[in-house]
């Protein structure tokens with residue numbers, strides 16, 4: 170279940186799409202219509218999505234599946250999913266289920282999608298009970314990475330993508346150094362995509378090292394849900410407060426360096442920026458974390474940039490650390 174990663178500029182991407190025009194089927198975020206060839210814009214073989222995160226659900230999934238079945242697709246069909254992580258998650262899940270699974274091609278259009286969401290074959294929709302609760306492992310045949318899409322990305326989505334990039338800074342020494350040197354984001358994003366590909370190629374079903382990609386996500390998901398902030402920013406915050414509540418001060422200094430080099434909006438990663446923050450809601454979210462096995466959580470911690478490890482911790486102990494930190498005392 171390995172995917173190819175292919176980096177290309179827009180004209181080459183257009184060539185690729187043009188060559189597949191006669192069989193083209195796609196799920197596409199309306200927001201990126203402006204980037205696509207005219208024949209795609211007017212194609213009746215495209216299932217367009219508006220507000221992809223709000224519509225990443227079973228209802229839209231059913232509509233998309235019916236849309237493609239009504240086109241009379243066969244097992245030779247393949248589906249392009251073009252958009253941010255919410256669109257590639259939905260499009261990939263549709264491909265995983267249609268006719269028990271047909272191939273798909275992922276074309277991420279957000280920084281977060283490029284470095285994370287489009288790679289690795291985890292595809293899903295959200296449920297009222299929580300995010301990504303119904304889905305599959307179904308890797309795309311190819312991920313086409315075209316950074317030209319990012320020219321229209323709003324600031325808030327840049328910050329979200331950079332939050333996830335900060336995570337890779339702790340997972341890979343090479344990426345850490347590139348970030349600190351303020352290399353071009355094009356190179357950094359490609360390194361992050363390659364890094365994720367290498368990890369998932371070795372551990373597709375998350376039985377081993379893939380868990381490292383969850384660095385910062387236990388607290389991150391709780392921030393994302395309770396503060397209603399974008400995923401990647403919440404992950405950056407998740408790492409920051411993981412280091413703070415466990416008093417890992419040297420790593421906190423590195424976090425600051427990475428965040429500054431990436432020009433993350435630092436004030437938005439401070440809990441004091443959110444007057445409505447409820448520590449009770451936050452704790453309740455953690456206690457319902459789907460990755461929790463009984464009372465024990467598996468936390469990804471950092472030895473040094475480029476070297477992480479997993480530590481099992483009793484959930485109540487972890488919550489005690491959180492409650493003891495002054496930033497959480499409200």
Ligand SMILES: NC(=O)c1ccc[n+]([C@@H]2O[C@H](COP(=O)([O-])OP(=O)(O)OC[C@H]3O[C@@H](n4cnc5c(N)ncnc54)[C@H](O)[C@@H]3O)[C@@H](O)[C@H]2O)c1
Pocket residue numbers: 198200201220221222225252253254255256258278279280281282285286287288289290291292300301318319320321322323326329400
């Ligand atoms: N499958 C995985 O391994 C994985 C990993 C990380 C995140 N995800 C999922 O990805 C989603 C988050 O991804 P995301 O941040 O890309 O969210 P998203 O798909 O919701 O996109 C964010 C916003 O940017 C807009 N947009 C997309 N491309 C644009 C462009 N080029 N120009 C202007 N606007 C554009 C979208 O319409 C949307 O409003 C979540 O649903 C998350 O669960 C999945």
Ligand SMILES: [Zn+2]
Pocket residue numbers: 285333386400404
């Ligand atoms: Zn993430």
